[in-house]
Amino acid sequence: MTRGVWGWITTVDHKRIGILYGVTAFVFLLVGGFEAALIRLQLARPDGAVVSAGTYNELFTMHGTTMVFLAVMPLNAAFFNYIVPLMLGARDVAFPRLNALSYWIFLFGSLFLNASFFVNAAPNAGWFGYANLTAKQFSPGANIDFWVISLQLLGVSSLIAGFNFIVTILNMRAPGMTFMRMPVFVWMTLVTQFLIVLAFPVITVGLILLLFDRFFGTNFYNPGAGGNPLLWQHLFWLFGHPEVYILILPAMGIVSEVLPTFARKPLFGYPVVVYSGMLIGLFGFGVWSHHMFTVGLGAVVDSAFAVGTMLIGIPTGVKIFNWIATLWGGRIRLTTALWFALGFIAMFLMGGLSGIMHAAPPVDMQQQDSYFVVAHLHYVLVGGSLFGIFAGLYYWWPKMTGRMLSERAGRWNFWLMFVGFNVTFFPMHFLGLLGMPRRIYTYAGGLGWDLWNLVSTVGVFILALGILVFIGNAVASLRSAAPAPADPWDGRTLEWAVSSPPPEYNFRNIPTVHHRDELWALKAGRAPVEAAPPPPREIHLPPPSFYPIVVAAGVVLAATGALTHLALVVAGALVVVFGAYRWAFEYRSSLGGGLRPPSDASPRGLRGQSPRSSGPR
Amino acid sequence: MTTPHEAVIGSTGLDHRKMGVWAFLGSECMFFGSLIATYLVYKGRSPSGPTPHEILNIPLTSISTFVLLMSSLLMVLALAAVQRGDALGARLWLFGTPFFGMIFLGFQVYEFATFVREGLTLQVNLFGASFFVLTGFHGAHVSVGVVWLLTLWTLALRNRLTRADALIVEIAGLYWHFVDIVWIVIFTLVYLIQ
Numbered sequence: 001m002t003r004g005v006w007g008w009i010t011t012v013d014h015k016r017i018g019i020l021y022g023v024t025a026f027v028f029l030l031v032g033g034f035e036a037a038l039i040r041l042q043l044a045r046p047d048g049a050v051v052s053a054g055t056y057n058e059l060f061t062m063h064g065t066t067m068v069f070l071a072v073m074p075l076n077a078a079f080f081n082y083i084v085p086l087m088l089g090a091r092d093v094a095f096p097r098l099n100a101l102s103y104w105i106f107l108f109g110s111l112f113l114n115a116s117f118f119v120n121a122a123p124n125a126g127w128f129g130y131a132n133l134t135a136k137q138f139s140p141g142a143n144i145d146f147w148v149i150s151l152q153l154l155g156v157s158s159l160i161a162g163f164n165f166i167v168t169i170l171n172m173r174a175p176g177m178t179f180m181r182m183p184v185f186v187w188m189t190l191v192t193q194f195l196i197v198l199a200f201p202v203i204t205v206g207l208i209l210l211l212f213d214r215f216f217g218t219n220f221y222n223p224g225a226g227g228n229p230l231l232w233q234h235l236f237w238l239f240g241h242p243e244v245y246i247l248i249l250p251a252m253g254i255v256s257e258v259l260p261t262f263a264r265k266p267l268f269g270y271p272v273v274v275y276s277g278m279l280i281g282l283f284g285f286g287v288w289s290h291h292m293f294t295v296g297l298g299a300v301v302d303s304a305f306a307v308g309t310m311l312i313g314i315p316t317g318v319k320i321f322n323w324i325a326t327l328w329g330g331r332i333r334l335t336t337a338l339w340f341a342l343g344f345i346a347m348f349l350m351g352g353l354s355g356i357m358h359a360a361p362p363v364d365m366q367q368q369d370s371y372f373v374v375a376h377l378h379y380v381l382v383g384g385s386l387f388g389i390f391a392g393l394y395y396w397w398p399k400m401t402g403r404m405l406s407e408r409a410g411r412w413n414f415w416l417m418f419v420g421f422n423v424t425f426f427p428m429h430f431l432g433l434l435g436m437p438r439r440i441y442t443y444a445g446g447l448g449w450d451l452w453n454l455v456s457t458v459g460v461f462i463l464a465l466g467i468l469v470f471i472g473n474a475v476a477s478l479r480s481a482a483p484a485p486a487d488p489w490d491g492r493t494l495e496w497a498v499s500s501p502p503p504e505y506n507f508r509n510i511p512t513v514h515h516r517d518e519l520w521a522l523k524a525g526r527a528p529v530e531a532a533p534p535p536p537r538e539i540h541l542p543p544p545s546f547y548p549i550v551v552a553a554g555v556v557l558a559a560t561g562a563l564t565h566l567a568l569v570v571a572g573a574l575v576v577v578f579g580a581y582r583w584a585f586e587y588r589s590s591l592g593g594g595l596r597p598p599s600d601a602s603p604r605g606l607r608g609q610s611p612r613s614s615g616p617r
Numbered sequence: 618m619t620t621p622h623e624a625v626i627g628s629t630g631l632d633h634r635k636m637g638v639w640a641f642l643g644s645e646c647m648f649f650g651s652l653i654a655t656y657l658v659y660k661g662r663s664p665s666g667p668t669p670h671e672i673l674n675i676p677l678t679s680i681s682t683f684v685l686l687m688s689s690l691l692m693v694l695a696l697a698a699v700q701r702g703d704a705l706g707a708r709l710w711l712f713g714t715p716f717f718g719m720i721f722l723g724f725q726v727y728e729f730a731t732f733v734r735e736g737l738t739l740q741v742n743l744f745g746a747s748f749f750v751l752t753g754f755h756g757a758h759v760s761v762g763v764v765w766l767l768t769l770w771t772l773a774l775r776n777r778l779t780r781a782d783a784l785i786v787e788i789a790g791l792y793w794h795f796v797d798i799v800w801i802v803i804f805t806l807v808y809l810i811q
């Protein structure tokens with residue numbers, strides 16, 4: 001393993017890339033949280049004067065965009081990267097260098113987006129950038145250009161990762177791991193990747209049209225020339241609704257791993273959970289117009305989309321019942337990870353219920369663009385996705401770092417976040433029903449909104465304290481916590497069969513799988529213990545590569561050129577072509593000597609087949 | 618090329634790279650689907666001309682469509698040659714395919730230039746905007762395919778493309794056929810059904 005900074009820059013190891021994703025995304029979670037705190041400070045009292053109206057627009061736009069694309073999606077990606085290959089019993093992902101490329105484009109795209117702050121041109125048209133507010137006529141500055149271009153970059157990064165993980169999951173399962181033996185987290189990752197691969201091209205096209213309108217004077221979204229701004233809304237939400245499942249399905253997967261482990265019972269109704277995950281993904285493409293009930297598509301269209309939206313509630317509800325039934329009668333260990341999973345179920349349920357409320361068009365017409373929607377979306381995104389991610393952090397931290405987190409601090413972390421979250425967001429339901437619109441930078445006193453706004457702002461500080469406890473817990477753990485054993489939670493899935501953190505090659509011998517909860521079966525003696533084949537003398541791993549970061553740099557150079565000078569676009573394109581060719585012809589089949597696995601006994605007695613059967617490429 | 622292209626056969630029996638390209642093409646369907654939908658939604662909604670009737674030259678584009686279709690045939694021959702280990706055939710057809718692609722692109726450049734002269738531009742109306750963006754992105758895909766195939770051709774010239782590499786030719790072929798099929802759809806919807 002190459003060490004030092006160079007080692008990280010050229011790494012193609014899925015575990016290291018997972019850590020890079022996690023650290024970067026956590027930083028952006030703090031950035032987005034800081035923006036949210038400013039928003040809440042501004043709104044704490046009537047006639048607030050913390051920020052100007054213009055800055056406020058930038059803050060909520062950047063907050064939404066950051067949280068969705070730079071925090072929650074890549075935090076999920078951190079787990080995809082680190083955990084999925086381990087759960088599959090694989091040595092890496094299918095295309096390790098493409099994996100590195102996804103990360104670097106994500107990093108550069110994120111920096112590009114935030115660079116807009118330094119030239120005083122942060123995006124300011126909301127996270128869904130409605131046409132024709134985004135037209136050159138109404139948004140003449142570079143603000144929207146930054147937004148369009150960085151979303152394109154982030155889209156490319158997600159798409160590349162999508163292809164990679166689809167192939168990894170379909171093609172790199174350990175021998176014996178049939179689809180119906182795959183851990184639910186892997187299943188939900190797979191569904192998520194299909195959603196990414198099918199939904200992102202649609203917003204790509206929407207953004208291309210916007211780019212042409214802004215850069216080349218076309219009139220796609222210009223009603224003055226016959227264009228229809230609603231085209232943007234359709235393209236955006238045809239992407240946007242699957243996107244919300246892209247944000248939540250991984251959390252559902254995490255919770256489906258955490259609950260059985262700490263209830264010491266297999267997941268209740270595994271096939272039903274898997275199928276309802278697929279159904280959610282499928283239906284997710286057919287409900288986008290529920291974001292457009294107020295644009296006047298007509299009663300028939302509105303009704304159809306209302307019914308579709310309510311239908312999605314069914315598989316979602318089914319999952320909730322399955323999770324509860326998993327807990328039922330279990331021998332429960334109330335760890336922090338489980339607390340967060342329980343918090344997820346409760347909070348996601350509440351977000352789901354308010355969602356069902358505005359699935360009815362007449363109700364939605366009252367709630368659209370009010371704080372009720374802000375409450376709803378945060379119950380599913382913070383109470384749902386983010387709590388799920390924290391469950392995953394507490395669950396897999398020992399595996400990823402080799403250290404235990406303090407459970408005591410974890411309890412503080414959970415309860416502060418849980419209380420802070422509800423104090424912040426529950427009052428927003430009231431505010432919305434009292435008529436407070438979203439995206440207003442201030443309001444007059446005496447409208448009945450003063451109290452709840454203040455309460456909500458206080459909540460943010462409790463929530464922030466919870467995050468601070470997490471940071472403290474993490475730092476303390478890395479500095480001085482006890483080393484984590486391979487299997488601290490009495491786990492069920494293959495990642496717990498290897499040391500914490502796992503060796504670079506993950507598995508000395510690729511395991512053979514006989515059960516859905518393979519590790520439990522092994523530990524209980526229910527899986528056949530086969531004679532161990534001799535450990536392989538050499539394990540072939542893909543060598544580190546410099547070209548992913550070169551290609552990503554070329555891409556971001558070209559993006560910079562789009563805002564500055566054509567010459568940079570050309571230069572960036574040349575770097576991409578150069579990097580891509582060197583990449584394609586990079587010497588890669590034999591690495592400078594395979595890794596020699598240590599000769600100690602294979603951990604946990606997993607027996608396996610020849611290690612080369614489904615190596616990474 | 619220094620790498621012997623050993624196939625990496627995964628749990629499904631498919632090579633990783635091949636499966637990756639299939640996933641990519643699925644994604645491309647949504648990409649072109651959205652562009653084509655945009656074109657169709659805006660059909661007939663331009664407040665002023667030029668209109669498709671006045672501009673599109675069906676006989677000319679039929680020829681270029683035919684050339685592109687023939688390039689798909691050559692692609693099949695190229696793959697067959699590489700699979701057989703027929704070096705001469707591989708060199709011939711791996712050049713012929715992108716060459717036909719370049720002829721198609723030549724027609725497109727000529728077509729675009731003529732249209733602009735006749736007053737159809739990106740800015741003039743919705744038809745111009747949606748037509749140029751749709752066919753332009755298709756043309757860009759053809760160009761990528763041309764570069765890809767020419768790269769394989771140079772490998773063939775240097776005897777670096779053996780039977781064991783048939784898979785990388787097959788993958789390029791998948792892409793090439795896909796781009797062809799997209800063109801058939803565009804040609805039908807944009808040119809034939811006005």
Ligand code: HEM
Pocket residue numbers: 033036037039040060061063064065067068072125126127128374377378381382385386424437438439440460463
């Ligand atoms: C951590 C604490 C958070 C707080 C205190 C917070 C607060 C807020 C507030 C007050 C708004 C409304 C601004 C307005 O309409 O004027 C808002 C909007 C939004 N938030 Fe958050 N938020 C938090 C976390 C998150 C997370 C984790 C996500 C996503 C995963 C998220 C996604 C959004 C989105 C998409 C919007 C809409 C932005 C727009 O209107 O364009 N937020 N947030």
Ligand SMILES: [Cu+2]
Pocket residue numbers: 240241244287288290291
């Ligand atoms: Cu939706």
